[in-house]
Amino acid sequence: MMLETRPSRFDKIAVVLIALAAAALLITAGGWTLGLRSWWAFSFLVYVPVGLRWLAAALVVVAALPPLYGWWAPLGKLWCPPWLAVLIALPLFWFLREHTWHGDALYKVALLSTETLQSDPYVWKEPLDSFFEHLLAAAVRPIGLQPDSAVALMSVVAGGLYVAAVWVVSAWLAEQGARRFVYRVGLLATGASLLWFGHVENYSWSTALAFTTVVLGAGVLQGQAPLWLAGLVAGVAVSFHPQSAFVAPALLLLVRGRQWPRQLLALVAAGSVVPVATVLLFWALGIPSPLLAGQGFAGDSQLFWTPAQALAPGQVAQALQNLWLIAPLWPMAI
Numbered sequence: 001m002m003l004e005t006r007p008s009r010f011d012k013i014a015v016v017l018i019a020l021a022a023a024a025l026l027i028t029a030g031g032w033t034l035g036l037r038s039w040w041a042f043s044f045l046v047y048v049p050v051g052l053r054w055l056a057a058a059l060v061v062v063a064a065l066p067p068l069y070g071w072w073a074p075l076g077k078l079w080c081p082p083w084l085a086v087l088i089a090l091p092l093f094w095f096l097r098e099h100t101w102h103g104d105a106l107y108k109v110a111l112l113s114t115e116t117l118q119s120d121p122y123v124w125k126e127p128l129d130s131f132f133e134h135l136l137a138a139a140v141r142p143i144g145l146q147p148d149s150a151v152a153l154m155s156v157v158a159g160g161l162y163v164a165a166v167w168v169v170s171a172w173l174a175e176q177g178a179r180r181f182v183y184r185v186g187l188l189a190t191g192a193s194l195l196w197f198g199h200v201e202n203y204s205w206s207t208a209l210a211f212t213t214v215v216l217g218a219g220v221l222q223g224q225a226p227l228w229l230a231g232l233v234a235g236v237a238v239s240f241h242p243q244s245a246f247v248a249p250a251l252l253l254l255v256r257g258r259q260w261p262r263q264l265l266a267l268v269a270a271g272s273v274v275p276v277a278t279v280l281l282f283w284a285l286g287i288p289s290p291l292l293a294g295q296g297f298a299g300d301s302q303l304f305w306t307p308a309q310a311l312a313p314g315q316v317a318q319a320l321q322n323l324w325l326i327a328p329l330w331p332m333a334i
Contacts, residue, residue, distance in 0.1 A: 159196025
């Protein structure tokens with residue numbers, strides 16, 4: 001069953017309104033040029049020349065006008081299977097990779113250069129991410145590559161997984177080629193796509209796996225994917241970075257009908273396999289437990305916020321801005 005509907009007149013008007021909102025976001029740098037300095041999500045756009053911002057805004061609006069639908073609709077007929085999309089994306093991600101480090105990149109590269117897996121204080125904050133980074137950094141060192149190249153390579157491969165998931169879910173959700181094209185462009189144009197261009201940080205794999213979990217959830221609802229697989233991939237995502245646990249509540253939407261106890265058990269069992277295996281692997285490798293060693297999680301006494309901390313007004317405001325940065329038009333979608 002395809003979740004497909006024919007666009008109504010209201011839908012076409014909504015597309016234009018959303019395009020106008022996007023244009024305003026581009027021109028005003030998310031309100032920054034209007035003096036709304038408390039909304040920082042798109043303040044970086046002030047460094048983009050104003051003429052270029054106006055040009056980008058004009059292109060967004062023009063592309064949304066109904067008379068021009070016929071211009072891009074034929075693009076949906078282009079044949080591009082998932083494997084070909086991945087083969088095209090991987091070299092593009094690598095050759096266009098970013099050369100300016102962000103976030104904890106400097107510290108991460110320093111840790112990979114000076115620490116072992118057993119002494120790295122951040123291992124338990126991103127378990128499998130740290131494991132594969134140390135493994136790959138050691139593998140590329142003999143050929144003269146630095147640890148940042150290893151992390152960048154992991155970022156690119158995660159991007160390949162994301163592209164494959166985008167192609168799969170667009171085929172599940174739409175029969176028409178034009179609609180599939182729209183889904184693919186929309187999912188590739190999010191802020192998260194910056195994580196695939198050789199991003200030297202912690203979140204590429206956890207983000208790609210969290211998205212794949214959501215894709216598999218959509219597949220479960222349409223009978224295209226088994227329930228246990230969605231749970232398994234969610235567990236892998238959490239093992240790469242525990243913050244991926246935010247997708248877990250969404251999996252409860254897959255539990256329905258009289259078989260819900262069995263379905264819930266399948267989700268929990270499948271989702272626990274890789275996290276438990278990761279803990280056992282780390283113990284076997286002699287990596288000290290942060291709780292037993294009393295050293296905390298890289299200086300933090302807790303890995304997750306309490307509900308009271310997470311729901312504090314200031315924290316919710318920051319979370320909404322992060323969400324806005326990743327999905328700029330989510331208020332319009334709601």
